[in-house]
Amino acid sequence: MSARDLPRDPVPGETLLRVDGISLAFGGVKALTDVSFDIRKGEIRAIIGPNGAGKSSMLNCINGFYQPQQGRIAYRGVERRQMRPHDAASQGIARTFQNIALFRGMSTLDNIMTGRLLKMHVPFFWQLWRHGPAMREEVEHRRVVESIIEFLEIEHIRKVPVGRLPYGLQKRVELGRALAMEPELLLLDEPMAGMNLEEKEDMCRFILDVVKQYGTTIALIEHDMGVVMDLSDRVVVLDYGRKIADGSPAEVKSDSRVIDAYLGVGH
Amino acid sequence: MLYNVFVDPFVQMADMPDLLVQVLWEGTVAGVLYALIALGFVLIFKASGVFNFAQGIMVVFAALTLVGLHEKGVPALLALAITVGVMYALAWSIERVVLRPLVNQPDIILFMATFGITYLIIGLGEFIFGGRPKAMITDQLFLPRGAIDVHMLGGRVTFQKLDIAAAVIAGLMVLLLAVFFQKTRIGRALRAVADSHKAALSVGISLNQIWVVVWFTAGLVALVTGIMWGARSDVSFGLQIIALKALPVLILGGFTSVPGAIIGGLIIGIGEKMGEFYWGPLVGGGIESWLAYLIALIFLLFRPQGLFGDKIIERI
Numbered sequence: 001m002s003a004r005d006l007p008r009d010p011v012p013g014e015t016l017l018r019v020d021g022i023s024l025a026f027g028g029v030k031a032l033t034d035v036s037f038d039i040r041k042g043e044i045r046a047i048i049g050p051n052g053a054g055k056s057s058m059l060n061c062i063n064g065f066y067q068p069q070q071g072r073i074a075y076r077g078v079e080r081r082q083m084r085p086h087d088a089a090s091q092g093i094a095r096t097f098q099n100i101a102l103f104r105g106m107s108t109l110d111n112i113m114t115g116r117l118l119k120m121h122v123p124f125f126w127q128l129w130r131h132g133p134a135m136r137e138e139v140e141h142r143r144v145v146e147s148i149i150e151f152l153e154i155e156h157i158r159k160v161p162v163g164r165l166p167y168g169l170q171k172r173v174e175l176g177r178a179l180a181m182e183p184e185l186l187l188l189d190e191p192m193a194g195m196n197l198e199e200k201e202d203m204c205r206f207i208l209d210v211v212k213q214y215g216t217t218i219a220l221i222e223h224d225m226g227v228v229m230d231l232s233d234r235v236v237v238l239d240y241g242r243k244i245a246d247g248s249p250a251e252v253k254s255d256s257r258v259i260d261a262y263l264g265v266g267h
Numbered sequence: 268m269l270y271n272v273f274v275d276p277f278v279q280m281a282d283m284p285d286l287l288v289q290v291l292w293e294g295t296v297a298g299v300l301y302a303l304i305a306l307g308f309v310l311i312f313k314a315s316g317v318f319n320f321a322q323g324i325m326v327v328f329a330a331l332t333l334v335g336l337h338e339k340g341v342p343a344l345l346a347l348a349i350t351v352g353v354m355y356a357l358a359w360s361i362e363r364v365v366l367r368p369l370v371n372q373p374d375i376i377l378f379m380a381t382f383g384i385t386y387l388i389i390g391l392g393e394f395i396f397g398g399r400p401k402a403m404i405t406d407q408l409f410l411p412r413g414a415i416d417v418h419m420l421g422g423r424v425t426f427q428k429l430d431i432a433a434a435v436i437a438g439l440m441v442l443l444l445a446v447f448f449q450k451t452r453i454g455r456a457l458r459a460v461a462d463s464h465k466a467a468l469s470v471g472i473s474l475n476q477i478w479v480v481v482w483f484t485a486g487l488v489a490l491v492t493g494i495m496w497g498a499r500s501d502v503s504f505g506l507q508i509i510a511l512k513a514l515p516v517l518i519l520g521g522f523t524s525v526p527g528a529i530i531g532g533l534i535i536g537i538g539e540k541m542g543e544f545y546w547g548p549l550v551g552g553g554i555e556s557w558l559a560y561l562i563a564l565i566f567l568l569f570r571p572q573g574l575f576g577d578k579i580i581e582r583i
Contacts, residue, residue, distance in 0.1 A: 065468070089471025101469065103462035114459050118471040120452045181470060 094183035104163035115180025285422025298536020323510020330493030343407030354486030400503035515563030521573025
């Protein structure tokens, strides 16, 4: 199913994605147990929790990397049990990874260009000749990609193979590739992990700008509590694969179960 | 003795340059064909990380299908088209039946699975077309016969027209693949998959679709190899051992490099023929069959990742 076949566009504030009773286990190890929450159009939704709480597993379920054994995921009101990653991508769900997954041998430009693959439709033979429609399409996609490069302030590394870039810039290129897909829902798995203060501030600014400029809905996993409190509209807290709190940053911060989970019971 | 090994062969080369050109040419042609086989391996290895033991038998199967169909009265060009279709069907079924269920299994399991594919194809081929060697339908495919003699360097050098055609067609094939990889959407997706499966999935590339494309491309390369090689000898199951010749080429060129496969093929092809012609007589000849492996072994000592392969960096 493509984005065109889906029901009308959700308006800001309406539920974009709902996960309902998700359980996921690897062999005997339970990664997620009966987790439910929703993500509203246009918001920044944070998923937090101690290490091993199941945060990344949750994102992996949402974009089809993992298939939960139980529960349902409804995106834009369409429920699904199973989805493959490329289906998720073609329906407008893009993501970044905790340990960067870029095409290390390709340049920044080519990496971000791969985000446009799904939007290229010109038949194969035209592409071989690089003529007429193929050329027009290429130019059009290139324009989008250049605007993203400019937006993320990475013009100077356009032609550099990403394997050679420092960590902070690689994170930025990965964000760029996800943005090139013009996603409706963007999943960010620890976008600021391993960054210094300055890089973190830059990344925060980009995330806020993405929401403002493109109207993208964002779900992010983050460890830096300061960042989470500043950025997010609502926070869901996981611990040992279960949801223990859900609400505004202020509510979550004062929740006793959250404090227990982070500091250990009996603090 | 030392004179015989280190001086005499070079004296011979200088004395009879026309003979040297002849040997170089034969080596080049053999090298081009080795390169084509190695290319089939590299394509699949890059995209799916599988060392495809079945590449050799795919060469035989493609050639056999072509000749077999023609024997049953199908016109040559139609048979060629049908064979292309058969190679697509093969790629599709391998993806469905073998790769998809085994995804994320250790490499060795997928490697063993390609053994299974090999014997399945042998059985299938023998069942349908019989086990007798067949002659390639060279004329019907408009491949030239005969030879051109060129007088040069005080002698005469013979170029088989078929060899020239083989070199030209192989060159075109490589060129086409290069354009395909660089310029098209599927080519871009292929490079992406070769680089990182996880990242490729996240931008919406379907691994299953890519695997079909890669195995089909490898099948087409196998078909071209099969036609060319079959025209030089004949089409039989014995032909599959040429796949073993691709191993030293891959060691030399690196498992992940297309240019590596081509250069490696040429080095092995030319090295083999030169070795056989100039140094072979010292040990009574017949060194062609193992010299390639010797070259590869020596090479492994110095560059385990091959000429163009990705450098092996282990995190500890």
